[in-house]
Amino acid sequence: MAPPDTSAGMGDRSPLPSIVATVAGLALIGYAATSLLHAEELRLPLLAALIAVAAPGALLWLWIHRRHRPVRDLTAALEPAMKWPDPKGKIKIKERSDGLPTKIRIAYPATFADNDKPSRDKVRDIVATRTGTTVTATWDPRRRRVDCLLVATPKAGVIVESDTAITDDTVNDTPEQARLRQRTTGVVQAIMGVAATVTDVEFDGDTPCRIEVKYPTTTRDLSANYRSRVTMQIDSKLPGEWRDVWNFQEDRATFELRPPFPTNVRYPLMHKMQPFTIPYAVNEAREIVSWKLGSKNPHALIVGPTGSGKTVLIRNLVVAARVLGIPVVLCDPKMTEYLDFENLEGVTVLTDPTHIAAAITKTHDEMMRRYFDIRSRRARKGDFGKILFILDEFYVFKEAIAEIWAGMKAANKDLKGREHPCMSLWRRLAVLARTAQIHLVLGIQRPDAEFLTGLARDSFRMRISLDKTTSELARMMWGDSRVGADLPNIQGRAITTGDHGPEHVQVLRLMTPEDAGDFDDQDATIWDQLVARMTRQAEAHANADPLEFLGYLRTAEHHAVPAVDRTPLPTLQEAVDAANAAxxxxxxxxxxxxxxxxxxxxxxxxxxxxxxxxxxxxxxxxxxxxxxxxxxxxxxxxxxxxxxxxxxxxxxxxxxxxxxxxxxxxxx
Structure with missing residues (x-):
């Protein structure tokens, strides 16, 4: 009996039908021969001898067929990648343990790109998949062969019809989990390359909630743009919203399903205030997010279209500042957004563009006075109280003051300058005010360079962007066109400056009586308690008026504006010169x-x-x-x-x- 053909051409057909047919044929031949020779007495011994020879031969034939099955399977699996002219004999099993292969040698043609890591990784993955083992591949380009050492697992020898080796985790998968596990692997490899391996997928019910990925060593993972692109594509391809954690030392990435993000968090009355720290939002872990007034983030830039929650955010800043005893100049060129703040002590609300321009000028003068006192040794930097100056809807104000300035120049030919003088003073405040303990908040729908020069914009290092961003806005705000592009259309959802880069937050809900239908009983309780706290803070400092430098502007919009003798304070150069003479x-x-x-x-x-x-x-x-x-x-x-x-x-x-x-x- 000839040994079976173990080449790839034989495929995976069972030899049993051939063995049965051969034995049956020999039996018929013996029967016919004894009949022709009239030796029927030899028929039974001949049949017994035939069975005695055929049975061991058949068993040997089956053993050889099964022993060479890994070679046949690997040859069929690797042939598309290797493109052998003749695959016969290209794969040999060099070592075995308990009947299972532990070392396989593969000869590859000269056309195979053995200098390409993804191509090598693909070969190793195919061997691991087909043998159900962990594979260590050693390549010998000179001899054009690769030796694969196989480490057997409990599932060794089982053929897995998927892109990764079988794991015990898949045994108890529901059909939906199995489908999503397979899809997860396909999505990750489509994004990060075929050499990337999904080592673990955790489920919450039938929903993936955590994905562990091992990928080949690369420098691409050090690029924030690359990491952001990977996470954004996983967001698009798999259910839920995902966040990423990268381990550069081990070439591993973990993708976790974001917890349900709060969408309506009322102002936390029980939050313990910290000095000069203004709470305004919560992050996805429901932790309070605050703006600490300081030298690193002295001024805040708030960007958001109509209806995004920008007004509610600014209310948070005003209320927290007043509870902390910080006076607020609140400029609202739209006139109707902050009516409930007009009667609060320590808050000056201005809506007329000429009053806002005058407030900018007077605040600049106050800054220069403080600089003069510091430079002439009359005071130290920390001797002055903080001031929060808020200018909402900067675009509306700039357009209005431009029209006023054009009218002023038409009436007085001696006036010169392309823009109202308050605009240059505003830019100067943005650059210099932090030393004088004056902090600016700028609200705008879009931070175009036309309205903010690069120098001034760089000073607004505390940044909050509400609503989904365009690529241009994201680049201007965060230096990355993808940041905020996936933000859901939820009022108050924002991207903000965090300790480790931009982070998602939900702005605290702070309604006032002017919100009418949106102002419910719980909002009323919160507002009344906040007003009481702000009032107590104002009463505790009733003997001092921190906004005295505003002069008539404190009541300008409620009373007739008196004539004021405004003697200009020293300019910065005059202050420096005077201090140098000291x-x-x-x-x-x-x-x-x-x-x-x-x-x-x-x-x-x-x-x-x-x-x-x-x-x-x-x-x-x-x-x-x-x-x-x-x-x-x-x-x-x-x-x-x-x-x-x-x-x-x-x-x-x-x-x-x-x-x-x-x-x-x-x-x-």
């Missing part, structure tokens, strides 16, 4: 300071230099995410414009985490 301090000390601790007029020693220079301006920016940009400075950088000891001016850009020495003067 006696110099007797002692000088040095201290280490971060870039975000610096202020205009600080004397610092730049890295690698011995002499001190004077800070003239600070320009804050965000770094580049292009992994190929060797000059990238990191996530944040600061450009320092300074004057050296010879009177010359220059600038230098430093990474945001740079520390340098600052001169500290003390009087004796």
């Amino acid at each position: 006696p110099a301090p007797d002692t000088d000390n040095e201290e280490e300071a971060g870039l975000y601790d610096l202020d205009v007029d600080d004397q610092i020693r730049l890295p690698g230099r011995d002499e001190f220079v004077t800070v003239l301006d600070l320009h804050f920016g965000q770094g580049y995410e292009d992994e190929d940009d060797e000059e990238a400075l990191g996530d944040e950088w600061v450009e320092i414009t300074y004057r050296d000891t010879d009177g010359g001016e220059d600038s230098e850009i430093l990474p945001g985490d740079t520390a340098l020495m600052r001169r500290v003067s003390s009087l004796v």
Whole structure:
């Protein structure tokens, strides 16, 4: 009996029919021969001898067929990838353990791209899938062969008709879980490449809630754009909203289903306020998100179209500021958004564009007065109380004040300038006001460069974007065209500046009586308690008027505006000149300071230099995410414009985490 053909051409047909047919044929031949020879007495012994020979031969034939089955299966599976001219004999089993292959040698043709990692990974994945084992592949390009070491598992030898080796987790899958597990693998490999492996899928019922992925070592995962693109595509292909966690050291990514995001969170009256920290939203973990007024994020930029929740967000800022005892200048050129704040102590609401322009001018004057006191040693930086200046609907105000300025120039030919003087003062406030403890909030529907110069916009480092963003808006706000593109159309849902980059938040619900039909009994209870707390705060400081510098503007929109003698305060240069004429301090000390601790007029020693220079301006920016940009400075950088000891001016850009020495003067 000839041994069976174990080549790939035989396929996976069972040899049993052939064995039965052969035995039956031999039996018929023996029967016919004994009949012709009239030797019927030999018929039974001949049949017994035939069975004695055929039975072991048949068993041996079946054993050889089964023993070579892995070769046949691997040959059929690998032939599309290898493209052998003749696949016969290209796969050999070199070692076995308990009858199962532990080492397989595969010869590949010269046309196979053995220098291409995805192609090599595909071969290893096919071997692992077909054998149900863990595979370690060693490639020998010189001999054009690969040795695969197989580590047997409890499922070894089972053929798995899927893209990954069988795991025990799949045994108890429901049909829907099995379908989604297979789809998850297909989606991940379509996005991250065929070499990426889904190592685990966890389910909540029949819904995937956690996906573990192992991928080949690459530098693409260091790009925020790449990671964002992967997560966004998984969001589109799989049910639910997903977030990602990347382990660069182990080349692993975990995708988790976001918990249900709160959509209507009322103002938390029990929240314990922290100094100079203004709560305004909750994140997906239902933790309070706050804006800490400080040097790193001195001013806030709020972007959102009509109906997105921008007004409710600004209400949160006003209420929290007043509960903390911070006075608020609230400018509303749309006139009707903040009527319930007009009678609150410590809040000045302005709606007329000329009054808003005057408030900008007076706030700038107050900033200059504080600068003068600091520079002339009459006060220190921390001696002044904080002020929150809010300008909502900047576009509406700018258009209105432009019309007023055009009318003023038409009536008075001596007036010069392309724009109303308050606009340049506003930009100057944005750059310099933080040292004077004045914090700005700008509300706008779209932060076009036409309305905000780059220098001023960089000062608004606290940013909140409501509603879904366009790619252009996302690039301008976050430096990434994908941030906020998947934000749902829910009022109050936003992207905000977080400790580790942009994060999703839901703005706290804060309704006032002017909201009419939306103002329910619970809203009324919250509002009444907040008003009581703000009133107590105002009564505790009744002897001081922190907004006194506004003069007639505090009551301008409720009473006739009196004639005011407005003697201008010193300009910044005049203040500097006067301070330079003051006696110099007797002692000088040095201290280490971060870039975000610096202020205009600080004397610092730049890295690698011995002499001190004077800070003239600070320009804050965000770094580049292009992994190929060797000059990238990191996530944040600061450009320092300074004057050296010879009177010359220059600038230098430093990474945001740079520390340098600052001169500290003390009087004796």
